Amino acid sequence: MSTQVTITIDGAEITAAVGQTIIEAADAAGVYIPRLCHKPGLDAFGGCRVCTVTANGRPCSACTQPVMPGMIVQNDTEKLRDFRKTLVEMMFVEGNHFCMFCEKSGGCELQALGYRMGIDVPRFPFLFPKRDVDASHPDILVDHNRCILCARCIRTSRDVDGKQVFDFVGRGAHKRVAVRTGTRLADSDAEVSDAAVEACPVGALLKKRVGYTTPIGARRYDHEPIGSDIENGEEN
Amino acid sequence: MAKPRIATTSLCGCFGCHMSLLDIDERILALAELVDFDRSPIDDIKHISQRCRVGLIEGGCANEENVEVLREFRRNCDILVSVGDCATTGGLPALRNLVPLQECLEEAYVHGPSVHNPSGEIPNDPEIPLLLNKVYPAHEVVKVDYHLPGCPPSADTLWAALNALLADEPVQLPYELIKYD
Numbered sequence: 001m002s003t004q005v006t007i008t009i010d011g012a013e014i015t016a017a018v019g020q021t022i023i024e025a026a027d028a029a030g031v032y033i034p035r036l037c038h039k040p041g042l043d044a045f046g047g048c049r050v051c052t053v054t055a056n057g058r059p060c061s062a063c064t065q066p067v068m069p070g071m072i073v074q075n076d077t078e079k080l081r082d083f084r085k086t087l088v089e090m091m092f093v094e095g096n097h098f099c100m101f102c103e104k105s106g107g108c109e110l111q112a113l114g115y116r117m118g119i120d121v122p123r124f125p126f127l128f129p130k131r132d133v134d135a136s137h138p139d140i141l142v143d144h145n146r147c148i149l150c151a152r153c154i155r156t157s158r159d160v161d162g163k164q165v166f167d168f169v170g171r172g173a174h175k176r177v178a179v180r181t182g183t184r185l186a187d188s189d190a191e192v193s194d195a196a197v198e199a200c201p202v203g204a205l206l207k208k209r210v211g212y213t214t215p216i217g218a219r220r221y222d223h224e225p226i227g228s229d230i231e232n233g234e235e236n
Numbered sequence: 237m238a239k240p241r242i243a244t245t246s247l248c249g250c251f252g253c254h255m256s257l258l259d260i261d262e263r264i265l266a267l268a269e270l271v272d273f274d275r276s277p278i279d280d281i282k283h284i285s286q287r288c289r290v291g292l293i294e295g296g297c298a299n300e301e302n303v304e305v306l307r308e309f310r311r312n313c314d315i316l317v318s319v320g321d322c323a324t325t326g327g328l329p330a331l332r333n334l335v336p337l338q339e340c341l342e343e344a345y346v347h348g349p350s351v352h353n354p355s356g357e358i359p360n361d362p363e364i365p366l367l368l369n370k371v372y373p374a375h376e377v378v379k380v381d382y383h384l385p386g387c388p389p390s391a392d393t394l395w396a397a398l399n400a401l402l403a404d405e406p407v408q409l410p411y412e413l414i415k416y417d
Contacts, residue, residue: 099416100321100328100387106417115414120383121324125376128326128333216417225411 007071009053022062022073023051032227033075034084034113036091036201037150038063042159048091048150050084050113081117088113089122096128096145097202103211104203106219110148111202112226131176136186139208140197147177147204156199157190165190177204240289240402243313244276247302248329248371249295251277253320256388257292260395270402284312290401291316293380296326297372301365310378315401319394321387321416323374330371337369382407386415 003018009031016025021044026033037048046064053062054074062075074080091110099105134142149168154177157165165188169178181188190196197205216222246254254277258264275284291313297303310316321327332340345351345358374380384397384407393413400407 096334098328098331102417111416114416115411118409118411118414120385120409120414121318121373121375126326126330126333126373128330128370130334223412 005067005069005071007067007069007073009073010076016067018067020067022053022055022060022065022067022071025067026062026073026075027230030231030233031075032230033062034116034227035063036109036113036148037152039152039156039199039201042152042155042199045151045155048087048148050087052080052083054080084113085117085119086123088117089119089124091148092119092122093124093126094129095148096131098145102146102203103206104146106214106216106222108203108221109201109226112221115221116225116227134179134185136184137188137190138186139192140185140190141206141208142177142185143204143206144176145204146202148202149175149177150201151177152199152201153177153196153205157194157196160195160199163189163194163196165194165196239270239272241274241286242271242276242290242292242398243274243284243288243309244278244292245294245305245309246277247293247295247305247323247374248298249320249322249327251294253292253294253323253388253394254278256320256386256391257394259391261391263391263395267398284308286312288313289315290398292319293317293323293374294319295322296329296374297368297377298329299365299367303368303377306374306378315381316374316378317382317384317397317401317407318374318380319384320389321385323380324383324385326371326373327387330373333370337367341367384409387417389413390415 005016005018006013007016007025009026014025014029023033023035023038033051033053035051037045038051044064046061049061051062052059055065055071099111105111131144154166157163164180166177167180168175170176179185179188192207197207244254273279274288275281291309293306293309293316297306318324322329326333341358345353346356382397384393386393390413393409396409396413397407
């Protein structure tokens with residue numbers, strides 16, 4: 001049995017390996033599909049839906065759908081672009097994202113998607129939910145105001161660090177990331193060297209005392225849109 | 237032909253966006269050639285005197301006076317532009333949206349660590365504009381035509397937007413001019 005399949009993304013044929021997901025095949029071929037919860041090295045999650053494409057006409061998350069021989073994928077269409085933009089705008093209004101004083105600004109993947117998609121203002125009313133900040137840990141700050149529930153910290157702590165520091169509690173609008181061992185991060189075995197701290201795409205998990213180290217103009221997404229590394233064929 | 241008129245105001249903002257407008261440096265001379273300024277903190281005209289082509293709104297709405305000024309701008313400007321994060325999202329003043337208004341006032345005037353107020357009275361003079369329950373971005377109060385995010389939007393962003401508007405073209409900002417910080 002062949003280990004290679006051919007699929008098309010927006011009409012261009014690419015070769016993919018059997019067992020790859022659409023997003024992995026697209027990354028390898030230099031085609032960027034926007035994403036937030038997907039992170040190479042972690043199991044597919046399919047939570048944020050930002051990577052939604054259509055495969056043979058049917059919408060699916062590119063990070064969970066394996067490639068199939070002859071699959072026809074639509075990625076960069078007006079309808080899908082607007083769908084993704086809507087999702088990102090919803091994330092901006094359902095949390096409290098004060099970019100102007102956030103330490104992650106310039107390196108934040110949510111913000112970078114807003115820039116890439118050309119979002120000047122979300123089309124929905126801001127909700128201003130009441131969320132907590134957990135500064136109990138000596139070296140790590142948890143700010144739930146910025147959390148987008150991508151589960152990258154949960155999955156990284158469990159699958160990379162082997163610790164299970166975090167998990168989800170609650171459902172629907174009440175869903176949030178919690179510390180498994182108690183109510184405060186200080187009561188867990190989380191350490192600042194954990195990969196989970198680096199895994200956060202936004203400013204919800206931050207190392208203390210290292211903020212604002214990169215000057216404005218030299219930050220990751222100041223000049224190059226998110227996804228440029230993939231489109232330029234650089235492995236991230 | 238009369239020059240197009242521009243009006244500007246700072247509602248619940250810090251005047252940082254107006255500072256950014258001044259930061260267009262010598263291009264402000266070219267701007268002065270192109271437009272006449274109507275109501276603006278720059279010339280201290282208190283009310284819009286005649287129909288304006290463009291109204292620039294800095295700051296969100298935190299009190300009833302902000303709403304009144306914003307409505308005056310909407311009535312008298314062909315194109316209304318939200319300038320900066322406070323006008324587009326509520327910005328820093330919107331941090332108070334996470335705390336009930338009564339608690340905010342009590343912290344500011346009664347319980348704050350540096351407050352000396354034996355009577356415990358919270359200012360309530362009819363001359364003082366009443367605070368709104370929350371801080372609102374401009375487009376949640378009136379129709380806004382364009383949004384320039386940034387804290388503040390850079391001088392280049394403001395210059396690009398003004399140039400497009402004065403040329404009767406839609407504002408389309410390139411990647412490096414859309415910033416939220």
